[in-house]
Amino acid sequence: MSTFTAKTVSEAIEKGLKSLNVDKSNAEINIVQTNRKGFFGIGKRDAIVEIDVKNNENASNTQEIAATPTKNIKINNQSEETTETKKRYHSNEQAMEDLVAYLKPIVEELGVSAELQPKIINRKFARINFKTEQEGLLIGKHGLTINALQNLAQIYLNHIGYSRLSIQLDTADYRHRRTEILKKLAEKTAREAVATGQPVYLDPMPSFERKVIHNQLENSLYVNTFSSGREPYRAVVVEPQG
Amino acid sequence: MTNFDELIKKIVKPLVEYPEDVAIDHSESDRFYEYHLVTNPTDVGRIIGKKGHVAQTIRTIVYSARVSGDKRVRLIIDDSKNKNS
Numbered sequence: 001m002s003t004f005t006a007k008t009v010s011e012a013i014e015k016g017l018k019s020l021n022v023d024k025s026n027a028e029i030n031i032v033q034t035n036r037k038g039f040f041g042i043g044k045r046d047a048i049v050e051i052d053v054k055n056n057e058n059a060s061n062t063q064e065i066a067a068t069p070t071k072n073i074k075i076n077n078q079s080e081e082t083t084e085t086k087k088r089y090h091s092n093e094q095a096m097e098d099l100v101a102y103l104k105p106i107v108e109e110l111g112v113s114a115e116l117q118p119k120i121i122n123r124k125f126a127r128i129n130f131k132t133e134q135e136g137l138l139i140g141k142h143g144l145t146i147n148a149l150q151n152l153a154q155i156y157l158n159h160i161g162y163s164r165l166s167i168q169l170d171t172a173d174y175r176h177r178r179t180e181i182l183k184k185l186a187e188k189t190a191r192e193a194v195a196t197g198q199p200v201y202l203d204p205m206p207s208f209e210r211k212v213i214h215n216q217l218e219n220s221l222y223v224n225t226f227s228s229g230r231e232p233y234r235a236v237v238v239e240p241q242g
Numbered sequence: 243m244t245n246f247d248e249l250i251k252k253i254v255k256p257l258v259e260y261p262e263d264v265a266i267d268h269s270e271s272d273r274f275y276e277y278h279l280v281t282n283p284t285d286v287g288r289i290i291g292k293k294g295h296v297a298q299t300i301r302t303i304v305y306s307a308r309v310s311g312d313k314r315v316r317l318i319i320d321d322s323k324n325k326n327s
Contacts, residue, residue: 102256109249110307140306148302152253155296159257159288232298 002051008035009047016051028052092120095162100128102156103149110145112138114171124164128153130171138171143178146171147206179212186216189238190223199239204229210236246277246315249307253300258285267320274316275309286321 002020006012013029020027028051035047096118107114107130114132121127130138139146150169157165168175185202193200202213210227213236217225223238247266255261263282270276281289290297297319304317 105252106249106303109245109252110303144302145306148299148306151295151299152303155291155299156256231293231295 003032003048004051005046005048006035007046009049012047012049013051016049020051020053022051022053026054028054092123092126092162092165095157095160095165096120096126096128098160099153099156099167103128103153106152107138107149110137114138125166125168127168127170130169132171135172135174139174142203142205143174146174178209182209182212183216186213186238189213190217190220193238193240194222197240199237201228202236202238204233204235206232207234210234213238246275246304246307250277250279250300250304250317253303254279254281254289257296258282258288260285270313274314276316276318277304278318278320280320283321286319289319290321 002016004012004016004019006015009031013024016029017024017027030050030052032048032050033045036045100116100118104114104116112130112132112134114130114134117129117131119127119129132138137145138149140148146169150167153167153169157163157167189200189202214225214227217223217238220241222241224241225236225238227234228237229235250266251264255264258264258281260282263280263285265280267278267280268276269278279289288296289300291299301317305315307315309315
């Protein structure tokens, strides 16, 4: 057991590891005192850490370090951050695998034989494409079934602790086709609202579909849009401006 | 016809803390095939969700399955407080 002192905890650890010539995963690090910047030099103190070289090369000590409540322990250099994101990316992949394993039996029970093609778009967004002949059955009336499955997929992700990853389910380019239809619907509804001078209520639709309508009419000089009602019956209202 | 027991179990089991406590009772009225979902009391909230969103999602999926005959399927989530609803 040796003690090291430096201005910050991470510096102290680095110093200690260097002088003991051990890897971080192979050492037991105990923070005796965290550093304080102080105020105009008053109350300033250095960080003190104790480092013990471990013989067994168990990975658990790295976890111990991560579990220490002190924020300063997290060394803020670049390499650490990239491994972090890599790890998260990796775990997203794992989550997607779990999700596919969850959804596949469900759609099979619904009588749809489909090939699931997961794709992670970025850290926060992923998509699963269902390659199937029976797309109509999977989509349901106005996308009722596929939207419910998408909700369920999100619920499942939240349950296994990936609430930051949002999921979209798609089949046979349905989302794209639907977006085009919604844009046309938006324009048609705008004309109707202007022609009648009355607000026009659209059918209830999920938030991401309402967003398409709102975006489409956002810059319109003749109509305003807003949503009314409570989920899942929330609907877009298009009203003439002025 | 879809095996509703399997479908419901496959949806519900991964979402609960105690999958082994998930059970389904059946009853049949003149208009509905009723499936009573029984879970561990601590999991009931999980299955219903905020404002019933999870329950509604599960129902939508279950009802989307094809049924032979003119009866419809109904999924009832049994919470331990209210047995006769």
